[in-house]
Amino acid sequence: LTPTFYGCLDWHSSVHGHWLLARLARQYPESQYAQPAREALAESLTRDNLLAETAYVLAKGRRSFERPYGIAWLLQLAAELEEWDDPQAAEWREFIRPLEAALVARLTDWLPNLTYPVRSGTHSQTAFALGLGLDWARITGDGAFETLIVERATTLYGNDRACPIHYEPSGADFLSPCLGEADLMRRVMIPDLFSEWLSSFLEIPDEGEWLSPALVSDRSDPHIVHLDGVNLSRAWMLEGIATALPSSDSRQRVISASASAHREAGLGGVSPEHYAGSH
Numbered sequence: 001l002t003p004t005f006y007g008c009l010d011w012h013s014s015v016h017g018h019w020l021l022a023r024l025a026r027q028y029p030e031s032q033y034a035q036p037a038r039e040a041l042a043e044s045l046t047r048d049n050l051l052a053e054t055a056y057v058l059a060k061g062r063r064s065f066e067r068p069y070g071i072a073w074l075l076q077l078a079a080e081l082e083e084w085d086d087p088q089a090a091e092w093r094e095f096i097r098p099l100e101a102a103l104v105a106r107l108t109d110w111l112p113n114l115t116y117p118v119r120s121g122t123h124s125q126t127a128f129a130l131g132l133g134l135d136w137a138r139i140t141g142d143g144a145f146e147t148l149i150v151e152r153a154t155t156l157y158g159n160d161r162a163c164p165i166h167y168e169p170s171g172a173d174f175l176s177p178c179l180g181e182a183d184l185m186r187r188v189m190i191p192d193l194f195s196e197w198l199s200s201f202l203e204i205p206d207e208g209e210w211l212s213p214a215l216v217s218d219r220s221d222p223h224i225v226h227l228d229g230v231n232l233s234r235a236w237m238l239e240g241i242a243t244a245l246p247s248s249d250s251r252q253r254v255i256s257a258s259a260s261a262h263r264e265a266g267l268g269g270v271s272p273e274h275y276a277g278s279h
């Protein structure tokens with residue numbers, strides 16, 4: 001039924017696993033894992049396989065399939081292939097277009113009806129998905145989709161204030177609701193406006209430590225180990241937030257230090273011992 005994206009815990013895990021292979025092979029073409037990664041991608045990303053994936057997502061009853069998290073990762077994979085200047089990657093890029101178009105249409109139909117954002121710390125979070133979707137739109141030059149996401153983000157989040165980040169994380173989060181929103185809005189606003197918005201949205205000190213990494217008590221538990229994911233995704237989001245602030249903003253140092261601490265904590269959980277977390 002899904003001949004490209006299968007064999008993992010779920011469909012989206014296979015999608016972001018393929019994205020990781022593409023990312024590593026593109027960024028580090030001389031590494032020992034680049035050729036095996038290419039071989040795995042070539043086995044999966046065939047024209048026939050991806051047409052079967054497209055038929056699957058368009059079938060009756062699958063209107064909400066992997067919406068929005070898995071769709072966001074599929075767009076991230078497509079964006080990675082778009083930016084990869086390589087003949088073989090260019091073939092894969094063409095093969096993935098029908099699935100990509102079907103899922104962009106799915107989000108385009110859904111987003112105008114999204115009256116309220118989903119502020120969870122797991123797959124249903126809308127801020128994380130909108131951020132990846134916006135990146136895809138800008139990389140591929142889809143102006144209509146970019147306009148839609150900017151409008152939706154501004155409407156859903158633009159007036160938010162005082163996000164209770166001290167309530168985070170929940171026991172099985174792998175995304176931060178507060179940071180996911182801030183990381184989306186830094187893509188939408190110019191630096192000065194984003195800096196002002198962020199001041200009213202999160203209480204970040206000008207110096208010292210802020211936002212400690214989550215503690216992971218049991219990496220063999222497939223839900224508790226999500227917290228390794230929240231540390232890694234926080235690091236990713238914090239880095240993005242810091243880059244969007246004016247260079248004179250003293251919060252940059254505090255945010256960057258927190259990103260480093262989260263990155264170190266999250267990477268500490270990556271090992272072959274427990275697949276549920278490491279994937």
